[in-house]
Every structure is written in structure tokens, then in C-alpha cells.
Amino acid sequence: MRQKIIMCISILFLITLSGVAQDISFNFPAGIGDWEKSGEAFEYVGDDLFEYINGGAELYHEYGFETVSVQDYSFGEELISVEVYKMKESAFGIFSMLRSAEDQEVDAGDGATIAGYYLMMWRGKHLFAITSQSGESGNENILISFAQQLSENLESGDIPELVKHIPENPVDENSIIYCKGSIALVNISEKAAEFLTGWEEAVVFKSINAEEDLFVICKYKSASAATENLNKIQPRKSSINLKQAGPYLVASIEGSDIDFITKSLETATE
């Protein structure tokens, strides 16, 4: 009996010494191909994201950030880091903000792009940033394998309804950015952010017919709220071409024609 007690105490002591690993909400595989886990995974929740990415956190909060889980993988001297951001709603928004129009589209998740040394992907409510820490390209196929394996068991998601209202032609699909707040918009266009305020959600995109211009659709709580904001902007809108379509304000920042957008909105919302 005495020996059993000593054994139990010893086991408890050893468990305490080894430390209790942080509970991680994302189930990282032990390895992907030849790559193995390097170090312990860690996680930041809610407001603590500021501790991880400082001022960059505000953008993620605007898109509904909940958690980020991080795990590194190594193969020899090389390191790939995997960051999995879980959002309250579809991760398409934050994905659209962080990818660039010139990035290469790849087949992974609900949407993915690769830019040399890093891959961005969204799958349902999850955003993945998979980064080769060397900063050099050459590992593209490995990054894609990571993305496909990490996302295969996750629930798929849908793009926001507002994005579906954008006319297909002549819009540059890769330029579409969905915004949930003004931090995103001000980073895309200070002029747009200065004039277009008070909206609930917005989408920004370019047209292949007017490459130097930027188009914005802002959705307001109601048609009267849209009218109120239109009246505020009208006296000082300078070069902006601005029209209302129900609860939407449609704008081209440099004055290009926007009838093709208002018509599409009217059709979509009939």
C-alpha cells in the first residue's frame, strides 16, 4: 500500500514537472509529408491577439477574430509556420484583405493564393497563413500540400452575400476585397474611407475596363440610412461618382461610370 502511494505521488510529481501543455483548439497533425512538428503549438484568444501581432490585431478583430493557433514544422534546417485564425463568420473577408490581386490562385480550401514563400487560404471560418520562414520561394508544392491536408476535414463556407451582388463582368475577380469595418477600407483607399462612412459592410474591387479606378459598394442598415449618408457626402465628394440603390451606396473613387453596378444591385435585390 505504501509503495502504491509513493508511486502515485511520483507520477503526479512527474506530470507537474513536465508542465501542462496549452489546450489548442486546432488539431495539428504530427507531421505533413516529411515535415514534423517543431516545438509546441500555442494559441491566442480574443483580445490577447494584440500580444502576438500588436497593431496588426485590430484588422483581425474587425473581421471577427476568435482564436489563432500556431504550429511550426521542420524538415532538416527548414521551417514552415502554420497559423490558423478562426473567425466568427466566413473567413473570406480577412482572406480577401490579405491576399494580393497578383498572387497565384491554387486549389486548396474554399480559396487559396500563393505568393512565393507564403500561402493564404480560407476554409469556412478558418484563415490559414502557411509560411516558409526562409522567405524564399521554391517550396510552393509543399505549401500547397500543407494547405490541402490541413483543410480537408474542415467545414466549407460561403462568400458573403454582398460579394455575390458584384457583376461578373467587367470586374477583376482577384481584386475583390470584402470589408467589415473602416480599418480595412482605410488601408485600401484613404479617400474612400474618408467619404464613405456609417456602413455595415462593404466590398471594393477593380474593373478591367477602368484599371486606374476603385469601385466600392457600401451596404447600409436601410435605404434611409444610405440616403442620409449620401446627403452628407454630396456637397464635398470631389471626383467620386456616387449613386444610391436602395440600402446601397455605389461609388467609383475617380469618377468612372457605375451604372453597370447599380443595375446589377437592382437585379440582385428584386
Place this chain on the structure above:
Amino acid sequence: MSDNIKFSRRSFLASAIAGSALTLPAMKSLDSLIVDESPDIVIAEGNEAVANTEAVITALGGMGKYVGKDQVVGLLPNAQGVHPGCSTNPDIVKTVVKHCKEAGAAKVLWYTWLPERAWTRSNLKVNVEASGAELVYINADDADQWKTFEIAEGKALKQVRIFKALYECDFFISMPIVKDHIGSRFTGVLKNYMGASHPKDNRPFHPTFEGDDLLHMEQCIADLNLVARKPDMIIMDAMQILTSNGPFGPGKIATPNKVIGGFDRVAVDSFAATILGLKGPEVRMIANAAAHGLGEIDYSKLNVKSVAV
């Protein structure tokens, strides 16, 4: 004695005195013409961070010109994260440490309030300590390590806590990295002080940007610089930098392969902004800091030296 060379002793002395009277002012004028030609800003460009940093320090006159024997040197690099182009290149930090030690510094300290995970995951701690510097961890929860500053001239920020250690070293070198930043589009020396101000005080710098509040963070940074200790030297990393998705990345990377040295935080930032395709006056935090009288926004007025390495 010949009439042509008749000099009485008195006239000789008078001549000598008159000659001296003419010569001395001339010598003083010459002295004022001999100016210190050390540049105000040095930009070293080459493929190697160590060589670029050495070239900057040499062009500024050598660290021995600034750091005295047995002095304590404090460093404030940006150690934000592990993604490429996000944090100050450890080779630049190690080179600065080496030169400070050679100049006779008793200690070289690296300050951070970031948690341990931030600087162990990237091997930064190992690299820095291997260079002979000491990592000084400032605990955000220990009130004794922080001093509260009232900012009477602050337009957006009226009070801020800065860690005391920044004021306790003999010589302070700010070591930011130039990179993109969400909203402000730029971060450099001025914003690097957010690594010295309390993280809880930093958070209100970042409200939603709406209407007039577009200026809020950029004014807060300028106001912070009113009370933050002026850097005794700036060594800025512009070797491999984030040009999108800053400050943390991952994002697009550029490799300007430059290290920048200087003393005027507004001027250095104004020059550094051009690396990202911006002009100093276009970046609100730089313009706001200049408006506070914190430095020269038109860096072309200064002695700027470029060194090819």
C-alpha cells in the same frame, strides 16, 4: 644702420603686435571653417547586413566617438515576430553590440516587453546573447518598472507609461526595421517607441479609423515621441522588409539591402519612407512629429551620405 631697415625695438614690437592682431582673427575664421563633416544620415547599401552596418558605423565616425568606456548602452530593436521582413535583422544588432563592446561599453542591453515566446521562437535571444548583449525583459505587470509621463503638448495622447530602463542607460540606440503597417502604411523610428511604451497604453492608439479619427494613431505616435527619450543614435534595418500585410506579415517582401544610420528620428523616417514609395510629409506620423518640432522632415537639408558596400 641703414635707413631702409631702421627698426627701433619699439617699432619692431608694434609691428609684431599688429601682425598678430591681423593673424589671430584670420586663424579664428579658419577654425570656424573647419566643421565636423560627419554625416547626419548614412545609407549603406550592399548584400550583407554586417558589412552595411559596419559601413554605417564607420561613416558616422566610429562607435568610439559616441560610446565611452564603461558606459551602459541600451538597444531597442523591433522583435515583433518570425515572418521574413518583420523584425530587425539579428546580424545588424550583433554588429552594433560588437562595436559598442569594442568602444569600451561595460554592458549592452536589449530591451523588450514582448513575452518570452516572441524572442525564443526566432532564436533571437540566443543570437543576441551570443553577441555579448543582455536581454532585459520588462514586465508589463510590474508597476515599478514603468514611469508615467504627462504629455502637456499632446494633441491625442495626454499620458503614457514608458519603461524606466530606457532612461537608465548612458547611450540609447533605436534599431527599428522599415516596413509596411496597416493604416499608417509605414513604421520606422517614431513608431518603434511603441516597443518602449506600455502595451496596455498602446492599445488605445488603434481605434477604428472613421472620419476624423483617421489621424488618431498617427497623432498618438507623434505625441509619444514628445516624452520618449530621444535616441542618441539610430541604426535602421532596410535589408529585407515587408511591403504588405505589415506589421506582422506574412506579406510581400522587398530587399532594398540598406542599413540607415542617423540621429534625427524625423529625418531618418522621412528618408526611410521613400523606400516604401512614400514621401515623409505624406506619412501623418512623420508630419505630426515634425510639427511638434521633433526633427527635420526635409532630410535633403541635412548632410546625407550614401555608401556602396
